[in-house]
Amino acid sequence: MSERRPYVRRQSRLWWASRTYRGYTLRELSGVGVAVYGAVLLAGLDSVRRGPDAYAAFVGWLSTPVAIVLHLVLLAAMLLHGLTWFQTLPKTMPRLIVGGQAVPQKTITNAAIGLAMLCSLALVIGALS
Amino acid sequence: MADRDRLTIELWILRYRPAQDEEPHFVSYTVTYTEEMSVLEALQSIKDEQDGSLSFRWSCRMAICGSCGMMIDGTPKLACSTFLRDLAPGPVKIAPLENFPIERDLVVTVADFVKKIESIYPFIMPKETKPVEAGEYLQTPAQMAAYEPFSDCINCMLCYAACPQFGANPDFIGPGAMALLQRYNGDSRDAGSRERLDLIHGEDGVWSCTAVGLCSEACPKLVDPANAVNQNKTNSAFDFFLRGLRKENHS
Incomplete structure (x- = not known):
């Protein structure tokens, strides 16, 4: 006698917190850090619009310990998000065929990271000069 | 010893x-x-x-x-x-x-998975069929490289077991079926990607995917199903915005 009674296991609501998905969850969470940094930049831009006093207050806030710690955390989030995004990049595009052969995904990731570093470097040099 | x-x-x-x-x-x-x-x-x-x-x-x-x-x-x-x-x-x-x-x-139970791979028109649909005497449908090595890894899928379903979004939405077409879909869409001899479009739209199509990426890590044949799913997000988005321009919609 055979009896069919398929058993359905329910997915844990905390699946994203399990070790298996930790890398993914950190990548997605670091996106929040990127958004927060965007908000900080916008606040700075808004202080420029509101006049010299508001801008001076914004620059003053930037050198407080809270702002420095926040920026260090946001920098870490930004680096993690940038790195993991460029690792995801080759998955989001059609296979790149050059000379009849597929370009390895690592090459695409490394080229993108290199380009991002060059742009960042150019920005920093531009800001300092 | x-x-x-x-x-x-x-x-x-x-x-x-x-x-x-x-x-x-x-x-x-x-x-x-x-x-x-x-x-x-x-x-x-x-x-x-x-x-x-x-x-x-x-x-x-x-x-x-x-x-x-x-x-x-x-x-x-x-x-x-x-x-x-x-x-x-x-x-x-x-x-x-x-x-x-x-x-x-x-x-x-594999029934749902089998239905999914059957649903994606898993065969080459040539633009024009030609008689056998006309010879083979030719393909260059570069054209073959564009889809070849997607044809290595052995339907083991490890990618589905690795995918938390399939766990959350069992109707999500999922990584394996999308790899097979891309195997045909990416084939230069095939002209069936229009027919396959409806299957990739919406939450039950590619949009349940949040690029977790573990499907590709689980794959024992290095098929990279995450790539198949995510490049079809682009196709789905293009179709969403450009479908009004298609000729058959203006007849």
Whole structure:
């Protein structure tokens, strides 16, 4: 006698917190850090619009310990998000065929990271000069 | 030498017999193993020597049939290409593939998956059929490289077991079927991508995917299903915005 009674296991609501998905969850969470940094930049831009006093207050806030710690955390989030995004990049595009052969995904990731570093470097040099 | 031959390892196997068990539960088995013994061979030795009622699927023993996928210590793997020496000292937890209903012991229900791969028009649909006398449909090595890895899928469903979004939405077409879809869409001899478009839209199409990426890591054949799903997000988005421009919509 055979009896069919398929058993359905329910997915844990905390699946994203399990070790298996930790890398993914950190990548997605670091996106929040990127958004927060965007908000900080916008606040700075808004202080420029509101006049010299508001801008001076914004620059003053930037050198407080809270702002420095926040920026260090946001920098870490930004680096993690940038790195993991460029690792995801080759998955989001059609296979790149050059000379009849597929370009390895690592090459695409490394080229993108290199380009991002060059742009960042150019920005920093531009800001300092 | 004698000691080396008598290595033992404990396996915790999730068992479910629908006629007797209300729900699945782990049962412990201890097996004697040698260096070159796979998890599949351990299961076979349990079935032969300890408990003939243990159920699991297998066929080829060499990672090409895709039958023996299961969760081994929480990771979806083929039992035939996973070796006990790498899992020692144990105990090793063995469970049926995650995200699928359990039929019995390590056997899961595959019906929905089979329906999905049938639904994507899994064959080449040439723009114009030509008689045999006209010769082959030719293809350059570069054209072949554009889809070739997607044709390596063995339908083992490890990618579905690795995908938390398939776990959350069983109607999500999922990584394996999308890899097969891209195998045909990406083939220069095929002209069926229009017919396949409706299958990739919406939450049950590609949009349940959040690029977790573990499907590609789980794949024993390096098919990279995450790539198949995510490049079709672009196709789905393009179609959403540009479908008004298509000729057949203006007849």
